Amino acid sequence: MMMNLQNLHSRAVRLTSLCFSASSAPLTLQDVASPHPKGIAKVVLKKGKTQLFKDGNPMVYSGAVDRIIGRPPPKTGDVVVVADGMEKCIGWGVYNSVSMFCVRLMQLEDEVSGDRSCAFNVEKLLEKRIEASVELRRNLGMPSVSTNAYRLINSEGDRLSGLVVDIFGDVAVIASSAAWVEKYKLEIESCTRKVYGVNHVIWRPSFEILKEEGLDVSELKDVQPSSRLERTKVVENGIAYAISLDGQKTGFYADQRENRCFISTISHGKRVLDLCCYSGGFSLNAAKGAALEVTGVDTSLPALELARENVGLNRLDPDKITFLRKDITEFMKDAVSRNETWDIVILDPPKLAPSRKVLKSAMGMYRNLNSLAMRVTKRGGLLMTCSCSGAMTQSGMFPRIIQGAASSAGRRATILRQAGAACDHPIDPAYPEGEYLSNVLLRVS
Structure with a gap:
């Protein structure tokens, strides 16, 4: 050898x-x-x-x-x-x-x-590209005293297609979705461990994608460690979060950081509804922004347990922030039947269109969810609606779906703000397929 x-x-x-x-x-x-x-x-x-x-x-x-x-x-x-x-x-x-x-x-x-x-040296190229990504994040102010959860490598956006690295305090979570990434696993881990402040590295293969890459997924599962760090704590925009490293994606959605922060600036004195709240990101920001009351809804019990723990971490008033385990469609239908509305509604569903093949059917789901969300938004209130489906964002159809949802709900929607992922999720304009997150703020009347 x-x-x-x-x-x-x-x-x-x-x-x-x-x-x-x-x-x-x-x-x-x-x-x-x-x-x-x-x-x-x-x-x-x-x-x-x-x-x-x-x-x-x-x-x-x-x-x-x-x-x-x-x-x-x-x-x-x-x-x-x-x-x-x-x-x-x-x-x-x-x-x-x-x-x-x-x-x-x-x-x-x-x-x-x-x-x-x-030239022809993947190991050397990895070193240079990861060093460049560290420097870019440093120039963007990450990590900082107020934020130590951020994306270090964003696949094609950082010229390392198929590789994602998220930093959560002293933990680096590496998400692999390409065969070459698996081949150079040791080299990638070595480079990541050199990043200042990183003490733990966790490898999370995207098994379904790697299967399409021709890899034997059963072999990959066999080599994953049986015991590892399962939880950690981070801070984002001054808000503390306990996160599960076995949770969705890499464990935390750093891409919505700037949009969560925006919610904190408009929530004062408002009743806020956070649909698909996961571990409470938007809810906590609303509460920190002095919302009158906040309700978070999700179907995942582990996510809601984290959300409730995060309320305590930030010493928020538990009487003003409530988390419910319910299907959001049923929750909204019940609210409509009671004529209950909120001043601000956040709708951040999971990826409904994982590929272009299912985009058509997903459009109907997005329209129905947004129609209900508009009906539970107070007239003159605000709805922040999101799509994390790349196929949807790249189709350019999301505004049209919003208009269809408004028509169905008997409401009128005005777009006030359009945003995507946070700045630590760069996109290469030569690869527009890297753009996936749509975040649209609407006035609903």
């Missing part, structure tokens, strides 16, 4: 030396890859399919590939060169023989010519 690693390292050194020999002119990826070393295949794109990827989209889908040059053919996790129809190199990435995304581009030609150190 040691000899194999030494051979691989020696080959990488020879490759880098070959690719970046001294020259008066900047070296291109073509110089690096031609003649490409034995074992590094070339994925050639179809004519007319190149510009999307030259512009920065990292997800090379199988339908864009014309042929693969190289023997033996590349295996999942192998580094490959990506070339246009004339076999001119445009970048390099990591190959997947099963996924609909057969290459995830890591670097483009101009990046290689500008920085020779990371």
Whole structure:
């Protein structure tokens, strides 16, 4: 094993030396890859399919590939060169023989010519990209005394497609949704442990997505630790939260941070209803904003237990904030039958459209939920409605669904504010599919 690693390292050194020999002119990826070393295949794109990827989209889908040059053919996790129809190199990435995304581009030609150190070197690239993400969050003020829960790596937004890292105090939760991420698990964990303040690292594979990546999910489950840190405490905008690291997603929704903070600024003296409240994020912010009373509704008992614990952590008046375990549809129907309304309603349902295939049916669910939410919003009151479904957000249909819901409810809705995920969830404009969260504030009359 040691000899194999030494051979691989020696080959990488020879490759880098070959690719970046001294020259008066900047070296291109073509110089690096031609003649490409034995074992590094070339994925050639179809004519007319190149510009999307030259512009920065990292997800090379199988339908864009014309042929693969190289023997033996590349295996999942192998580094490959990506070339246009004339076999001119445009970048390099990591190959997947099963996924609909057969290459995830890591670097483009101009990046290689500008920085020779990371060419064909995933480990080195990981170090540089994670260091860059740490610096970006530092420039955004994270972590701070008032906020130590934030996203460190946001997949394509941080140029590491398939990798998400959330920081919760001294805990880093790594969410894996790509085969290459699993292959470089040890290297990713090592880089994450170097982040200042991180003392614990938890690995959370997205099993359903990884199954589509061609991985044996049963094997992944077998290697997960049987015992690990299950809970921790964080602070966000000065509000303390106990969070379950076995909970939904990575355990906490840092993406709504700025929207939760906004709720605290408009809740003074208001009756607030928080639907799908999870561990109480919007509810706690409303209470901190001096709401007259707050009601949170969710079906998850563990989430509600956390929410009640968080009331105590923040020394809030338990008589002014109530959490109920109920289905939100039934709760709203009951409220409508009693003609009960609230000054501010927050509707933040789970992902109803996990893919474009189910978008049409999900539209009906979003319309029905929003129609009910408008009917329990006081006339002249405010409704903050959300969708965390990327398929919905990217379709551009959410405002139209809101209008349909208003018509169905016999209400008129006016959009006051539109927002997405917090600033520590960057989006690469070359990959707009990374945008998923819609948060819309409405006046309902």
